[in-house]
Amino acid sequence: MHLALYLSDTGLHAGGWRHPEAQNPDPMQLSTWLTLVKKAEEAKFDFAFVADKLSIDDIYGGDIATTVQYRPGYARPEPMALLTALGLFTDRIGLGGTLSTTYGEPFHAARTLATLDHFSAGRMAWNAVTSTNDGEARNFSRSQHMGHNARYQRAGEFIDAVHRLLASWQPDARVADKASGVWVDPQKVSYTHFHGEHFQIQGPLTVAASPQGRPVQILAGVSQDFRDVATRVGEVIFTVQPERARAQQFYQQFKAEMLAQGRQPEACKILPGMMPIVGATRREAEEKRRLLDELVNPLAGLSFMSASMNYDLSQHDPDALFPDIFPHISGSKGRFEYVIAQARREGKTLAQVAKTYAASASFPVMVGTAAEIANEMTLWVDSGACDGFVLMPADMPASLNDFADYVVPELQQREAFRQDYAGKTLRDHLNLPLQ
Numbered sequence: 402m403h404l405a406l407y408l409s410d411t412g413l414h415a416g417g418w419r420h421p422e423a424q425n426p427d428p429m430q431l432s433t434w435l436t437l438v439k440k441a442e443e444a445k446f447d448f449a450f451v452a453d454k455l456s457i458d459d460i461y462g463g464d465i466a467t468t469v470q471y472r473p474g475y476a477r478p479e480p481m482a483l484l485t486a487l488g489l490f491t492d493r494i495g496l497g498g499t500l501s502t503t504y505g506e507p508f509h510a511a512r513t514l515a516t517l518d519h520f521s522a523g524r525m526a527w528n529a530v531t532s533t534n535d536g537e538a539r540n541f542s543r544s545q546h547m548g549h550n551a552r553y554q555r556a557g558e559f560i561d562a563v564h565r566l567l568a569s570w571q572p573d574a575r576v577a578d579k580a581s582g583v584w585v586d587p588q589k590v591s592y593t594h595f596h597g598e599h600f601q602i603q604g605p606l607t608v609a610a611s612p613q614g615r616p617v618q619i620l621a622g623v624s625q626d627f628r629d630v631a632t633r634v635g636e637v638i639f640t641v642q643p644e645r646a647r648a649q650q651f652y653q654q655f656k657a658e659m660l661a662q663g664r665q666p667e668a669c670k671i672l673p674g675m676m677p678i679v680g681a682t683r684r685e686a687e688e689k690r691r692l693l694d695e696l697v698n699p700l701a702g703l704s705f706m707s708a709s710m711n712y713d714l715s716q717h718d719p720d721a722l723f724p725d726i727f728p729h730i731s732g733s734k735g736r737f738e739y740v741i742a743q744a745r746r747e748g749k750t751l752a753q754v755a756k757t758y759a760a761s762a763s764f765p766v767m768v769g770t771a772a773e774i775a776n777e778m779t780l781w782v783d784s785g786a787c788d789g790f791v792l793m794p795a796d797m798p799a800s801l802n803d804f805a806d807y808v809v810p811e812l813q814q815r816e817a818f819r820q821d822y823a824g825k826t827l828r829d830h831l832n833l834p835l836q
Contacts, residue, residue, distance in 0.1 A: 440805055775811035
């Protein structure tokens with residue numbers, strides 16, 4: 402199986418930073434991030450990737466107060482700068498960064514990505530996201546975020562433009578022949594001439610062909626708008642699948658849609674997020690989960706959900722049944738269609754769902770001994786639910802250390818995960834062809 406690390410200084414669980422074992426080091430210090438990435442590299446993870454958001458969430462109550470008071474994670478480095486530094490101090494692990502296709506330009510993205518792929522000797526990936534809410538729009542001179550369908554149409558065109566720019570140089574274009582005076586073979590550098598609805602780009606790129614041909618393309622989501630783009634161009638899919646049966650259905654449908662696009666299923670790896678809580682015994686693991694869940698403030702969940710939905714939940718009574726608001730949300734629709742339907746079916750209040758959501762963001766939580774978690778992970782892969790996982794540690798660094806020190810050896814003993822890296826580039830790790 403393939404394993405990636407969701408790189409967070411505090412962990413995903415909203416109670417994680419409050420756990421007695423949490424260290425909460427300064428996220429603006431490179432050592433904070435390097436310690437985590439080096440641990441993942443020692444465990445032979447395929448890659449680590451950095452999420453990003455272009456605003457401090459202020460959808461809940463129309464203000465940043467709730468977010469900054471109860472949720473860590475908003476004084477963090479810019480992803481591409483962070484990955485530049487991490488690439489200098491790591492050797493084998495892949496490095497992925499998030500770039501917005503809604504608030505960015507393909508030329509800037511392609512130039513940055515190609516440069517980082519060179520500096521990391523072919524270990525780069527990029528997670529193309531459409532951003533989620535109006536707060537991000539207001540940081541880019543817009544009053545309102547684009548609609549869901551429009552964002553994904555732009556995203557598909559953005560990604561195509563980046564790929565075309567990255568292909569404007571052939572790998573052996575630079576000859577530097579002193580005798581003839583030829584520096585670059587002009588037959589091996591071409592204009593891009595990209596003409597779309599959103600972008601008109603002449604090209605070529607101003608950076609030579611990157612070591613992987615192009616960095617690995619990560620996409621995250623579950624909705625149909627997302628799949629229309631992802632089945633065509635995605636190479637790693639980071640997805641939310643709370644249950645194995647749902648994951649199997651998504652996996653089979655996604656791979657079938659790839660075939661319909663003329664792509665082979667193995668050309669894309671589907672990696673759902675997963676939060677492991679490891680204990681020496683199941684009872685110890687369950688006790689840790691109970692403590693983490695108790696430490697969640699419902700306001701952290703309400704702020705988190707409001708931002709992801711692009712819908713202000715403060716207008717509803719938190720102690721009333723979760724409202725039927727799905728038609729009104731414009732953020733992450735695929736994820737919340739399931740969350741809202743389940744909440745209403747089970748008669749959960751808004752506060753109850755907020756607290757649960759802040760604990761896991763709807764990712765599956767695997768609780769137990771290292772052997773039990775390894776068994777469950779292997780079952781998901783062997784049953785056609787995924788090609789591996791994105792590890793979402795609950796708290797840092799304890800949850801990452803527990804997984805790397807105890808679960809990874811169990812997987813290796815079962816020959817379900819590599820003992821060592823076999824190649825040098827991220828495409829080598831993921832068994833993906835050069836592009």
